[in-house]
Amino acid sequence: METESFFLWAGLVTYVIAGSLAIVALIFNKRPERVILTLLLVGLVLHGYSIGLRWDRLGHGPFTDMYEILSSNIWSLLMVFAIAYWRIPLIRPVAVIVLPVMYIMMAWILMVPHQDTLLPPTYNTIWLYVHIGFGKIFLGSLLMALGLAICVLLREMGTAQQLLQRLPNNGSLDELAYRFVMLALVFDSLMLIAGGIWAQDAWGRYWAWDPLETWSFVTWVLLALVVHVRLTFKLSYWTNALIVVVVFIISFMTFFGIPFISTLPHKGVV
Amino acid sequence: MHWFLGILASLRTTLVALLLLMLGVLLLLSTSMAPTTALAPAITLLALNLLVAIFKADKIRRSTALLIFHIALLAIILLVITSRMTYLKGWVELAEGEGFFGLTGILHHGLLHPNVSSELRFIQGDMEFGVFKGKRTRTHSWVTWYDASGKPSKALIKDQTPFTLRGYQFSISRNYGFAPQFIWRSGDNIAQGLIKLPSLPFNLHDQAQTWSIPGTNAELWTQLQYTGLSDTRFNVPEDHHLVIRVGEARHELRPGESVDLPTGKLTYRGLKRWIGYDVFYDWTIPWLLGSCLTALISLGTFLYQKIVVKPWLQPDK
Numbered sequence: 001m002e003t004e005s006f007f008l009w010a011g012l013v014t015y016v017i018a019g020s021l022a023i024v025a026l027i028f029n030k031r032p033e034r035v036i037l038t039l040l041l042v043g044l045v046l047h048g049y050s051i052g053l054r055w056d057r058l059g060h061g062p063f064t065d066m067y068e069i070l071s072s073n074i075w076s077l078l079m080v081f082a083i084a085y086w087r088i089p090l091i092r093p094v095a096v097i098v099l100p101v102m103y104i105m106m107a108w109i110l111m112v113p114h115q116d117t118l119l120p121p122t123y124n125t126i127w128l129y130v131h132i133g134f135g136k137i138f139l140g141s142l143l144m145a146l147g148l149a150i151c152v153l154l155r156e157m158g159t160a161q162q163l164l165q166r167l168p169n170n171g172s173l174d175e176l177a178y179r180f181v182m183l184a185l186v187f188d189s190l191m192l193i194a195g196g197i198w199a200q201d202a203w204g205r206y207w208a209w210d211p212l213e214t215w216s217f218v219t220w221v222l223l224a225l226v227v228h229v230r231l232t233f234k235l236s237y238w239t240n241a242l243i244v245v246v247v248f249i250i251s252f253m254t255f256f257g258i259p260f261i262s263t264l265p266h267k268g269v270v
Numbered sequence: 271m272h273w274f275l276g277i278l279a280s281l282r283t284t285l286v287a288l289l290l291l292m293l294g295v296l297l298l299l300s301t302s303m304a305p306t307t308a309l310a311p312a313i314t315l316l317a318l319n320l321l322v323a324i325f326k327a328d329k330i331r332r333s334t335a336l337l338i339f340h341i342a343l344l345a346i347i348l349l350v351i352t353s354r355m356t357y358l359k360g361w362v363e364l365a366e367g368e369g370f371f372g373l374t375g376i377l378h379h380g381l382l383h384p385n386v387s388s389e390l391r392f393i394q395g396d397m398e399f400g401v402f403k404g405k406r407t408r409t410h411s412w413v414t415w416y417d418a419s420g421k422p423s424k425a426l427i428k429d430q431t432p433f434t435l436r437g438y439q440f441s442i443s444r445n446y447g448f449a450p451q452f453i454w455r456s457g458d459n460i461a462q463g464l465i466k467l468p469s470l471p472f473n474l475h476d477q478a479q480t481w482s483i484p485g486t487n488a489e490l491w492t493q494l495q496y497t498g499l500s501d502t503r504f505n506v507p508e509d510h511h512l513v514i515r516v517g518e519a520r521h522e523l524r525p526g527e528s529v530d531l532p533t534g535k536l537t538y539r540g541l542k543r544w545i546g547y548d549v550f551y552d553w554t555i556p557w558l559l560g561s562c563l564t565a566l567i568s569l570g571t572f573l574y575q576k577i578v579v580k581p582w583l584q585p586d587k
Contacts (some may be wrong), residue, residue: 090583121408121429122401171584179582182573186566193562201430204441204548205359209298209305218295225288232281265435 004053005114008071011047012106013080014039019099024161026096033085033092040082047075061120063128068117069256070109073136078102080140081147091148091176093166098147127198134194138187139255142248145180148173149244156238169235177244178230185223192216213255222247279322287315288392306354320344334473335572342565349554349561358551362440364394365449365464365544373549383551387419390436392453395424397545399446399504405471406504409442411545427547438551445469445546446504447477448494450512454483456534461485466544470504483516486533491515494541506541514538 015170018039025032029210052069055061062068081098084091152170154160166174207213226243229235235243277283290312297308320343323330330336358381360373370392395412406458411427415435427433432441447470452463461484467477496510512523514536521529545564 118402118405118407121406125430146453168583169586172582175584176582179573179577186570186573188565189562189569193559193566198561200439200555201432202441204432204439204443204550212549214295214299218292218299221288221292221295225285225292228281228285228288232285261310 001114003055004050007046007050007053008109011043011045011050012074012110014046015017015074015099015102015106016041018043019095019103021213022093022095022099026093026166033089036092037082037085040078040085044075044079044082047071051075053074057114058119060117060123061129063123063132064117064119065115066112066256067109067114069259070105070112072132073139073255074102074105074109076136076194077140077143080137081143084144084169088176090168091173093164094144094147094151095106096163097150098143101143101146110139111222122202125198125201127194127201131191131194131198134191135255138184138191139185139251141180141187142244142251145184145244146175148177148180149241150236150247152177152241153245156241174240177241181223181226181244185220185227188216188220188223192220212254212258215258219247219251219254275326276324278318279326281320283315284323287312287319290315313351317344317347317351320347331574333572335568335575338568339565339572339586342561342568345561346558346565349558352553353380353552355382355559356551356553358383358438358549360549361443361445361546362549363466363544365451365466365542366394366396367542368464368544369393390438392425392433392435394545397446397543399543401500401502401504403501406444406446409446409545411442420546428494437553438549440547440549443546443548447473447544447558448506449542449544450492450494451539451542452481452490453537453539454485454534455537456485459485459534463490464542465492469546483531483534483536488531488533504543510541513537555566 018036020031021039022036024030025036037072051062054068062072081095081102085095151164151167152173155164155170195213199204199208226247229243291309294312297307301308312341320340324337324340324344326517330340357378358376359378360376362370362372362374364370370390392413394417395414397412398408398410400407400409409429413425413427413433414422415425415433416422425433427440427442430441434440447467449464449466452465454461454463463481463484465479465481467473467479469587477495478491481492482488483490483491491514493513496507498509499507510524514521514523514529516531518538519531521530523536525538525540526527526536528537530542
């Protein structure tokens with residue numbers, strides 16, 4: 001367990017260095033983008049190794065308690081961000097927003113209890129991996145949309161203009177954020193479907209309106225509303241960005257709040 | 271009429287319907303309103319909106335992918351409505367060797383659901399329960415079922431592998447426990463009784479139940495007392511006995527022992543285990559899944575076509 005903690009700390013420290021370097025570089029108008037990407041990848045490898053060690057020791061993946069879910073989500077969200085950072089060079093300065101947002105989760109994981117867990121029998125299925133995989137891509141897409149939306153909000157507020165000048169114009173950021181929201185809607189839908197298949201086999205019903213399912217559906221309806229609001233009205237960049245922030249907050253609460261106050265069946269306890 | 275259909279097909283109507291849907295879902299979270307009641311207005315409006323838009327909205331009809339997406343959405347709504355009319359949700363508890371002859375209880379069913387078929391027959395076989403720190407881990411249950419011609423077959427039900435018979439799905443539930451088996455002899459009459467004690471582990475310290483003795487007005491109260499339950503498997507405890515009360519009389523019985531009561535002879539045969547199943551019937555599930563996947567594939571195709579055509583990077587104004 002000490003080795004796991006060591007590699008987790010090593011990964012988190014590497015992420016923090018990457019984020020700090022992104023901030024400093026932006027202030028001093030430098031572009032160490034390759035270094036930042038390398039640091040992100042090194043962090044992912046170190047952190048991933050920690051997750052792997054725990055997986056091997058316990059015989060199951062990071063799916064059950066808050067510590068495991070935070071750890072796996074930090075890893076997967078940063079993986080999605082690293083891919084976007086690599087493939088869309090124009091938006092790399094968004095790292096100064098996204099990485100500090102991830103610091104919140106990193107600080108959180110250092111405060112939660114760190115104990116061995118047991119995998120409930122209803123988690124022993126391929127649909128767990130499918131459901132969670134889609135969920136991570138969904139949340140990663142929303143994280144990217146959030147980063148772009150915050151940049152738009154800062155610009156609209158007249159803050160950090162010089163820092164954000166390297167980014168494309170607000171129209172481009174707004175369009176890209178919207179595309180990430182659409183991607184989030186597709187993967188959220190896939191996640192709900194996979195979850196329904198899993199629930200049907202595990203609990204004999206594909207949907208039961210338990211708190212987690214209900215809040216997941218709230219998130220889905222919100223995403224559908226966002227898309228249709230945008231199709232119906234010509235809103236300002238400010239309003240669009242604010243909507244993205246609200247959607248992210250609600251999704252985050254659904255993912256990280258509700259499972260730990262919801263009913264037993266959805267926690268897999270038999 | 272044309273004006274009205276135009277309103278019905280519009281995106282603003284979709285927005286209203288989605289807002290109603292959101293309101294309905296929030297009502298579910300904050301009240302005890304039934305889901306069908308809370309969501310019916312929104313679902314109805316969405317269905318009408320989709321139906322008219324498919325025929326009237328040029329933007330939808332111009333794109334095959336978008337059209338298929340909206341048709342699939344309408345199919346989902348119609349299937350959900352049909353599902354609610356024909357589904358069933360119930361439960362059953364069976365001890366080893368006990369036959370299934372109908373549900374122990376029905377939680378919900380649609381108005382058009384037929385009675386559970388009498389052709390649904392199977393016999394509960396052996397069970398295997400893994401236990402770790404008081405929590406159930408792996409569960410296996412074997413059943414023997416009969417087809418229409420009466421030919422028997424075996425099936426293994428696991429935590430993630432339900433048993434489906436004539437469209438009815440039997441999934442292992444959280445409930446399991448012990449079931450003392452009795453034989454009651456009164457004159458030439460012989461009756462068997464299988465008393466399912468309260469479910470474990472929640473009722474670990476309350477393993478008592480009553481049974482109406484057949485052909486009498488008497489009630490038998492029985493309580494299981496035991497030592498040494500295994501930490502790793504749920505099996506019949508090696509050392510156990512029953513405390514029984516009939517009226518004022520109190521007796522203790524071990525397996526095979528009998529007691530003479532005023533109206534007959536009660537023999538305790540031994541302890542069995544019982545397992546609970548959640549029972550679910552909904553013929554629309556494969557169609558719902560197909561419609562959902564069709565909707566997503568067509569939506570994904572439409573979005574991809576949009577992305578390829580229009581770059582996200584816009585020129586500075």
